[in-house]
Amino acid sequence: MTAPTTTKGTPGPEKGTPSPEKGTTIGSLEVLAVVLVLLVLARGRIAGLISGAALQTWSTVFVSVLVQAVPFLVFGVVLSAVIAVFVPRGFWARALPSHPALAVPAAGVAGVILPGCECGSVPIAGSLIRRGVTPAAALAFLLAAPAINPIVLTATVIAFPGEPMMAVARGVASLVVAVAMGWLWLRVGKPEWIKLPHRPDLDDESKARAFWAACRHDIMHAGGFLVLGAAAAATINVVIPAAWLQSLAGYPVLSVIALATLAVLLSICSEADAFVAASLSQFSLTSRLVFLVVGPMVDLKLISMQTGVFGRRFAMRFAPATFVAAILVGSAFGVVLL
Amino acid sequence: MTQAVIMLLFGGAIIKATVTDVFLRYVKAGLQPFLLVAGILLVAAAVMTIWYDLRAARRGEAGHDDHEPDDGHGHGAHEPKVGWLLLLPVLGLLLISPPALGSFAAGQAGSVGPAAASDYPPLPAGDPVELSLLDYASRAVFDGGKSLAGRTVKLTGFITPGPDGKPMLARMVLTCCAADGRPIKVGLSGVPMDAPPDAWVEVAGVYSNQVGTDPVNQAQVAYVEVKSWQEIDQPKQPYA
Numbered sequence: 001m002t003a004p005t006t007t008k009g010t011p012g013p014e015k016g017t018p019s020p021e022k023g024t025t026i027g028s029l030e031v032l033a034v035v036l037v038l039l040v041l042a043r044g045r046i047a048g049l050i051s052g053a054a055l056q057t058w059s060t061v062f063v064s065v066l067v068q069a070v071p072f073l074v075f076g077v078v079l080s081a082v083i084a085v086f087v088p089r090g091f092w093a094r095a096l097p098s099h100p101a102l103a104v105p106a107a108g109v110a111g112v113i114l115p116g117c118e119c120g121s122v123p124i125a126g127s128l129i130r131r132g133v134t135p136a137a138a139l140a141f142l143l144a145a146p147a148i149n150p151i152v153l154t155a156t157v158i159a160f161p162g163e164p165m166m167a168v169a170r171g172v173a174s175l176v177v178a179v180a181m182g183w184l185w186l187r188v189g190k191p192e193w194i195k196l197p198h199r200p201d202l203d204d205e206s207k208a209r210a211f212w213a214a215c216r217h218d219i220m221h222a223g224g225f226l227v228l229g230a231a232a233a234a235t236i237n238v239v240i241p242a243a244w245l246q247s248l249a250g251y252p253v254l255s256v257i258a259l260a261t262l263a264v265l266l267s268i269c270s271e272a273d274a275f276v277a278a279s280l281s282q283f284s285l286t287s288r289l290v291f292l293v294v295g296p297m298v299d300l301k302l303i304s305m306q307t308g309v310f311g312r313r314f315a316m317r318f319a320p321a322t323f324v325a326a327i328l329v330g331s332a333f334g335v336v337l338l
Numbered sequence: 339m340t341q342a343v344i345m346l347l348f349g350g351a352i353i354k355a356t357v358t359d360v361f362l363r364y365v366k367a368g369l370q371p372f373l374l375v376a377g378i379l380l381v382a383a384a385v386m387t388i389w390y391d392l393r394a395a396r397r398g399e400a401g402h403d404d405h406e407p408d409d410g411h412g413h414g415a416h417e418p419k420v421g422w423l424l425l426l427p428v429l430g431l432l433l434i435s436p437p438a439l440g441s442f443a444a445g446q447a448g449s450v451g452p453a454a455a456s457d458y459p460p461l462p463a464g465d466p467v468e469l470s471l472l473d474y475a476s477r478a479v480f481d482g483g484k485s486l487a488g489r490t491v492k493l494t495g496f497i498t499p500g501p502d503g504k505p506m507l508a509r510m511v512l513t514c515c516a517a518d519g520r521p522i523k524v525g526l527s528g529v530p531m532d533a534p535p536d537a538w539v540e541v542a543g544v545y546s547n548q549v550g551t552d553p554v555n556q557a558q559v560a561y562v563e564v565k566s567w568q569e570i571d572q573p574k575q576p577y578a
Binding site: 027028029031032035036039040043046047053054056057059060061062063064065066067068070071073074075078197209212213215216217219220221223224225227228230231233234237238246266267268269271272273275276279281282308 | 341345347361365372373386387420424425430431437448450451513515517518554
């Protein structure tokens with residue numbers, strides 16, 4: 001299977017002579033061909049390298065986080081391309097309340113209709129901002145959509161039989177955090193923190209071409225950052241033994257902070273995190289609620305994707321602020337409702 | 339063009355894993371149709387990109403026809419470099435396809451605690467009767483083995499070393515993907531077993547009133563008294 005392609009392995013030299021008007025050197029396609037050939041040739045060695053139990057588990061978790069996220073990523077990207085290309089610019093101005101302070105809760109509640117997990121909502125929020133939605137409202141949508149949609153809340157009900165208030169508390173607390181972060185952005189946020197990549201292809205005169213270009217760009221872009229996040233999550237999954245976590249369960253404040261941090265590190269899909277929370281049975285219900293509120297809003301793969309879509313200056317400020325807000329609001333609702 | 343090829347490989351890898359059941363090592367079976375549609379969309383996006391690129395190249399070809407089409411037009415300039423990372427999952431899925439979670443993961447996490455139910459219906463007919471590890475553990479721990487009395491049960495799982503070094507029977511329980519996989523462990527007494535860790539076995543045994551605790555999370559662990567056992571191939575659906 002490797003033999004026929006190997007001859008194409010050295011396309012460099014003759015392409016290296018720059019044509020006078022273009023200045024092209026080795027194209028990325030040639031680099032890709034070389035990389036692929038090397039990967040196929042080194043396949044046995046790579047497989048040998050990861051034969052250890054820990055590395056093997058790492059690669060299983062890494063691949064599975066990605067496989068799990070791919071449908072949500074692709075559907076999110078397609079929806080975001082539809083928003084970016086086919087929905088007219090004026091639509092959002094009419095659909096959302098014109099006052100930004102009112103648009104924020106409206107956008108947060110609109111998150112109910114996006115049945116998916118967090119990977120899809122990042123490119124969608126990017127598209128919304130690009131199409132003129134006030135950033136504060138798009139951010140409220142970004143935070144609310146993965147946490148309060150019907151699939152996630154149903155999963156929470158199933159995961160906590162006999163604790164119906166868990167799903168209620170999760171939905172309300174998540175919505176409150178999302179709206180609070182949107183309003184916070186209105187007060188202290190600076191437009192220059194968000195740096196959306198320049199995208200001339202979206203204004204292509206052919207709608208179909210613009211649509212596919214948007215799909216391609218978002219998949220490569222958000223997908224690449226998803227790979228980074230999945231790698232980080234797999235590392236945490238393999239490196240952290242569950243045993244030392246359990247020793248923190250007895251301390252009320254520490255356990256909240258421990259589970260909030262765990263939610264960030266594990267980066268579990270919001271449709272599955274309720275079951276993981278249910279299995280952390282030594283921990284108080286409040287700390288597990290915080291786990292469920294933080295997880296869909298701040299985690300390694302989300303931070304990675306937000307950095308890619310909105311820029312580093314944004315992610316550096318937004319993620320820690322959301323983390324703190326989610327802990328505070330989650331704890332408050334936990335104390336009152338659970 | 340390069341992006342299109344990476345996307346084509348990625349979509350192809352997803353489709354291949356989905357139709358060959360390799361995907362069952364990573365996610366739940368219910369995700370299959372969505373994976374298939376996502377893979378097809380990825381391939382479609384790749385094909386459309388290639389098509390537009392080739393068409394643009396053909397139109398702009400009048401001046402210089404000795405050039406490959408990929409560099410010949412303007413809007414490839416801002417290709418996100420981070421997209422190259424998508425080659426990693428392609429490598430993982432097509433060339434390596436890592437195995438389902440095994441004893442390493444089972445040893446790291448605490449066992450799923452058996453669930454207390456209000457009543458336990460009688461076991462289905464059959465001798466031995468096939469039970470899931472979780473069903474057996476719940477009946478053994480919470481029902482005091484009443485519904486198991488006098489019956490031989492058949493349990494399937496892989497071997498994982500217990501805290502005392504003795505083999506235990508385990509199976510990973512998935513909710514969504516392998517990242518949230520948690521083990522359900524059952525202790526083994528009776529006939530000694532010498533299968534190596536990660537070997538899949540089918541155990542025929544009877545109820546044992548021994549109950550242990552998982553040192554990782556203090557969950558109760560049921561035991562089964564092994565009468566006979568045999569090594570088997572990994573089931574198509576490795577997770578519970």
